[in-house]
Amino acid sequence: MNTLLNALQEGRLLELPDNSKEDALQFLAHIIEAIPSIPPGTDVVGLVEKREASVNTALGKGWAVPHARVPGEGDLICVVGWSPAGIEYGAPDGIPVSIIAMFLVPNDQRNHYLREVSILARTLTTYPEIDRLHSAEELNDVREILLDLISVATETGGPDTRVRMIQLQAKTAVETMPAEDLSKFVIEPVTVVTGPGIKPVVLAQNPELTSALDIAQGLAEGIASNGVFQNGGWRVIRRGVVVYQANRIVYDCLAIKTVADR
Incomplete structure (x- = not known):
């Protein structure tokens, strides 16, 4: 044990x-x-x-x-x-x-x-x-x-x-x-809103996480195709998807980062 x-x-x-x-x-x-x-x-x-x-x-x-x-x-x-x-x-x-x-x-x-x-x-x-x-x-x-x-x-x-x-x-x-x-992990909920011709909008309480994802390239594509995206030490995991009119999509995600990476 x-x-x-x-x-x-x-x-x-x-x-x-x-x-x-x-x-x-x-x-x-x-x-x-x-x-x-x-x-x-x-x-x-x-x-x-x-x-x-x-x-x-x-x-x-x-x-x-x-x-x-x-x-x-x-x-x-x-x-x-x-x-x-x-x-x-x-x-x-x-x-x-x-x-x-x-x-x-x-x-x-x-x-x-x-x-x-x-x-x-x-x-x-x-x-x-x-x-x-x-x-x-x-x-x-x-x-x-x-x-x-x-x-x-x-x-x-x-x-x-x-x-x-x-x-x-x-x-x-x-x-x-x-x-x-005692946890060695930072775990944050994050919402990503995407749509045709729209820059992904990141909604999170953690400013470090928001900044890292705001400048990330391929965020929406990574979440959509792989269900996971990594940038700035953060691992973003897709949990749920809701599709709205005009093909606007809201991704419910969790972001994980080890304390050692901060």
């Missing part, structure tokens, strides 16, 4: 902006793609979608563990998404998924990944308070439940995991910092 613990330590627990399985998977995959250590051009979205099309990754008990396998060596990386309402995921027990733990799995980390998922699956069948996730109302509550679940799992884990768990709990108790303040 080291990788799941790392995700909590490093602020990679995020509330999902949509309750659609496809949108949730794309969102988390784009988060992984935005991590600075991930090689540019790594198609995490495509790899996750291809895997999910062949095998449903729901574990049951409200959990799913989609993953993307990539060649070469590197760290096993996890990003965790929480859906307050739950996502219809086609789980074997029929329970909507509240937690999606998405992994990026380099070839040399395959056994590590399988071991982590095996421990997680076993823990979910024995953890006495698993239903607390279905009634959680805030991200901090979710984080505390996950820390408790990892603590239960580490009772059968190695000494290194137990030591790191104790250290994280002590740090949390001292700092009392909200989980969302």
Whole structure:
């Protein structure tokens, strides 16, 4: 469970902006793609979608563990998404998924990944308070439940995991910092309005984001054709489209940027 613990330590627990399985998977995959250590051009979205099309990754008990396998060596990386309402995921027990733990799995980390998922699956069948996730109302509550679940799992884990768990709990108790303040990502809603002969109009609260997209070339084309556009360190992801009269189009998007890029 080291990788799941790392995700909590490093602020990679995020509330999902949509309750659609496809949108949730794309969102988390784009988060992984935005991590600075991930090689540019790594198609995490495509790899996750291809895997999910062949095998449903729901574990049951409200959990799913989609993953993307990539060649070469590197760290096993996890990003965790929480859906307050739950996502219809086609789980074997029929329970909507509240937690999606998405992994990026380099070839040399395959056994590590399988071991982590095996421990997680076993823990979910024995953890006495698993239903607390279905009634959680805030991200901090979710984080505390996950820390408790990892603590239960580490009772059968190695000494290194137990030591790191104790250290994280002590740090949390001292700092009392909200989980969302630990996030390494800036995530902003943005609306892009386009139309024939009209320069794209960017509507966002973040002035840095607005400035970056106002001067970007190919913004409308990128969002329309690929569903994603990158400029100035921002990754803009299309979530929805509404077409109005005179072929004027409004794109509902999310923009993601790592704190390290700011």
